Amino acid sequence: MSDIEWAAIRGLLPRAASRGRRRQCDSREVNNALRYLVRAGCGWRMLPKDSAPWQTVCGWFRQLMRRFLFHTLRDVVLMVDRELAGRQHCPSAGVIDSQTLKAPAASQRGYDAKKVAGRKRHIAADTDGRLLMMNLTSAGIADSTAAQAVLGAVKKRWPGVKHLFADGAYDRTPLMDKVTTPGFVVEVVRRQQRAGFAVLPQRWVVERTFGWMVRWRRLVRNYEQRADVSEAMIHIAMGSLFLRRIAHL
Template identity: 35%
Template sequence: MSPRKTYPSDLSDARWELIAPTLRTWQKARLDRRPTGQPAQVDLREVFNAILYLNRTGIPWRYLPHDFPSHNTVYFYYAAWRDEGILARLGYTLTSLARAAEGREPEPTACILDTQTVKTSTDVPLASQGTDAGKKIVGRKRGVVTDTLGLLLAVTVTAAHLSDNALGIRLLDQAKNTWQSLSKTWVDKGFKNTVVEHGAALGIDVEVVPRKTGTRGFHVAKRRWVVERSLGWLMLHRRLVRDYETLPTSSEAMIHIVMIDNTAKRITGETTPTWRDPPLEHKP
């Protein structure tokens, strides 16, 4: 069969070389547990390309183009990588590599917390939705932790009615468990004393960065602008503009996929194609 034409969301060879070791190690471990030991016939790169395509375009699983593996196959791998923590592990590995490429220590010592509330689709179970009273949005709330470069260190997705304090505690626990070196974080004033005290118990100094007094409308807040930019990166992917996922863990996985792609591009020096760029041509 002749090679298919490329999509703008496809992995470059350089990015695939960063991602492949983690996925191949997972595949080998899975094959070793098979009674037959038969190798899988699926191209992992094409599976990951299909997930990137879905994430970027926002289509349902069943609408994946036919030149990808079947949507059932792609979803099987996606669900396995989600449930076994492979996507999170891959994302954090790339975060360390990107930091080293920028001349930073692989383990961050400082981070920024923020939340984002998004509407949910009609397919999302009511039990996992809520109402954000402040923003008057029915949906889910995303909490993210990034380093000072904007790279993902932790993520959690909950019903929108959960307070920033509750999310902040969960995020601090998750981030500290993964990155023991963390000792400083910046947050907005939505995070109250409860988060500050919890951070102190974990050995993390939590500094609240308020808005500038007397300044109306948008303005750049010290340190916090970094995580706000990262949340903006998520909104460039149609699958994340609204929450379509049945499980909150699937929403978290979709965020990991965005950041895996963005971080890999950062390491290889690539940029995300826009509608202004000429279409990609297949290179045999």
């Protein structure tokens, strides 16, 4: 983490207590270790020797995860990145899609239509591919069913979003009935009747978001037993991606 990146987020991290035992490790070292963990895809005990002790890093990770701090940091840097790109900090449109990953250690997993055993990532991204909202479920859950939770969360967290693009898997009556609110539209982008591969308008953006995720080796598969831990790992990766982009502008 560069000095510019650290200066941008240090004010959002918990401050050291004025009483009690002093911190044995710097918060910047902990964040560097967490970023290394997700980027390299290693286990907790395989962190480099010159980083903070893995017990300390794991303890801080659980504490920050319970405070939803990784989620907050990702949202903050996302809004800053949008403003630097000349857009409003709150998006008005997005794209939804899902991705199935193998999850050998997951507490709950299922099979999708392609017979892949694992979990599904149901995400909503803005029209530039920035991750807005996410829901992790068993792979056996249909896209249209899990999307109801995603849409409800998007309406609460990003009230400016009024238009979402989706593929044919989301064209289901229960989902369409749920989103029938004034000013909110879910547009289903159909495949074009043509031979060979064709990039669908608006739909390719969310595929790039999935591509950004799997560049972090910890996210290539779902190694976590608990879904909330897996979500925190994704927030660390996406927050670090946006933060690095802001620092290099």
